[in-house]
Amino acid sequence: MDERVTSGPEVIHSIEGVDIKQRPARGPRMDPINLVPYLPRAKWSTGPGDQGWHAMLCQVLEESQKHTRRKSLLKVRVMDWITSTAILPLLLGCVGIFSLFKLLQQMRVKAYLRNAVVVITGATSGLGRECAKVFYAAGAKLVLCGRNREALEELTKELAASQATKVQTHKPYTVTFDLAEPGAIVAATAEILQCFGYVDVLINNAGISYRGAIVDTTADVDKRVMETNYFGPVALTKALLPSMIKRRQGHVVAISSIQGKISIPFRSAYAASKHATQAFFDCLRAEVEQYEVEVTVISPGYIHTSLSVNAITADGSTYGVMDETTAQGRSPVEVARDVLAAVGKKKKDVILADLLPSLAVYLRTLAPGLFFSLMASRARKERKSKNS
Numbered sequence: 001m002d003e004r005v006t007s008g009p010e011v012i013h014s015i016e017g018v019d020i021k022q023r024p025a026r027g028p029r030m031d032p033i034n035l036v037p038y039l040p041r042a043k044w045s046t047g048p049g050d051q052g053w054h055a056m057l058c059q060v061l062e063e064s065q066k067h068t069r070r071k072s073l074l075k076v077r078v079m080d081w082i083t084s085t086a087i088l089p090l091l092l093g094c095v096g097i098f099s100l101f102k103l104l105q106q107m108r109v110k111a112y113l114r115n116a117v118v119v120i121t122g123a124t125s126g127l128g129r130e131c132a133k134v135f136y137a138a139g140a141k142l143v144l145c146g147r148n149r150e151a152l153e154e155l156t157k158e159l160a161a162s163q164a165t166k167v168q169t170h171k172p173y174t175v176t177f178d179l180a181e182p183g184a185i186v187a188a189t190a191e192i193l194q195c196f197g198y199v200d201v202l203i204n205n206a207g208i209s210y211r212g213a214i215v216d217t218t219a220d221v222d223k224r225v226m227e228t229n230y231f232g233p234v235a236l237t238k239a240l241l242p243s244m245i246k247r248r249q250g251h252v253v254a255i256s257s258i259q260g261k262i263s264i265p266f267r268s269a270y271a272a273s274k275h276a277t278q279a280f281f282d283c284l285r286a287e288v289e290q291y292e293v294e295v296t297v298i299s300p301g302y303i304h305t306s307l308s309v310n311a312i313t314a315d316g317s318t319y320g321v322m323d324e325t326t327a328q329g330r331s332p333v334e335v336a337r338d339v340l341a342a343v344g345k346k347k348k349d350v351i352l353a354d355l356l357p358s359l360a361v362y363l364r365t366l367a368p369g370l371f372f373s374l375m376a377s378r379a380r381k382e383r384k385s386k387n388s
């Protein structure tokens, strides 16, 4: 190293006659990288080696410039490496594989549902009606079930008039029966099987909701909700199961609810029926796996349908109110598409809800004390707003 540089620091008071202890007046900004041209020739007020100090400053600045250039060069090299060598092709490869996977999945879903015999209960309104539309458009052979024959006929005409699909569609059959009437299910099953000779997918969608305090609710109301939401779907599933097992092919879908996983106050009968649904179909899944029969339980959050309007109250009368939560719920069209995707992908258990209700499911398991307090507070608020 230069001897003059190592000769030790000396106090610099001025450069070219300017007192450097004073702040310089603001001038045009210097290039922060290339400072050497701006470096004045120093006139040192004391000591020897004035030229050496100037040279040393130049050297220091040059070194710093070199360092900055080296860093920029390194950045450029890293970017080059990312874009030209490993990362970019790797990223593109991942995106490609993901897209290919999605495409294959879509093809599989389409192939699974094209020409499949799909039975949908509660097809006269809400989610069932939208499911009918998306499964029809996917090329499924539909058997539409409900209590209202006219509404089913109207839906059939609407489907026939729709041309929004490239896939070959099939004229749906309709079967009218009341799920809450145990005697009606045997006859309905025979009728359903007559339509196409077999059933590939049974979608247990029909359901009824309930609003009321447990203390005021009659046993008949509890039974009615359980008949529609639990005993009816269970009986229909059991009636169609032997033919699925025999063919070693079939898929049973239960449209449950997020209330099949968590219980909300003043919905006791409904939540109980959906908890029972979840439990029954979880057992079924395990029992029929060996026969290659699939079971999917779908638990939606609020959907914008007439469910709350059609709900029954503690005394059995119709509630008749579109709840704010239901009105703000997801569109049934969207949920129907999600149902189709879940069935096509043979999903086992699906929650179709917003973040908050989905988190509540985990809260119920991980922090039950907190969940119970929140529900008690909700019950207090609801009771207060009812009384006011």
Ligand SMILES: NC(=O)c1ccc[n+]([C@@H]2O[C@H](COP(=O)([O-])OP(=O)(O)OC[C@H]3O[C@@H](n4cnc5c(N)ncnc54)[C@H](OP(=O)(O)O)[C@@H]3O)[C@@H](O)[C@H]2O)c1
Binding pocket: 121, 122, 123, 124, 125, 126, 127, 128, 146, 147, 148, 151, 177, 178, 179, 180, 181, 204, 205, 206, 207, 208, 228, 255, 256, 257, 258, 299, 300, 301, 302, 303, 304, 305, 306, 307, 308, 310, 326, 329
């Ligand atoms: N909407 C929501 O916020 C929500 C949230 C989670 C889960 N779900 C579930 O989604 C499913 C569909 O409900 P939705 O929202 O579409 O309500 P919706 O518009 O009221 O539709 C209910 C359907 O079930 C049928 N049904 C009711 N009782 C029946 C019975 N005894 N026998 C035969 N069919 C009967 C109704 O037929 P009729 O026309 O003859 O009455 C109607 O087609 C239900 O299982 C419900 O629990 C809904």
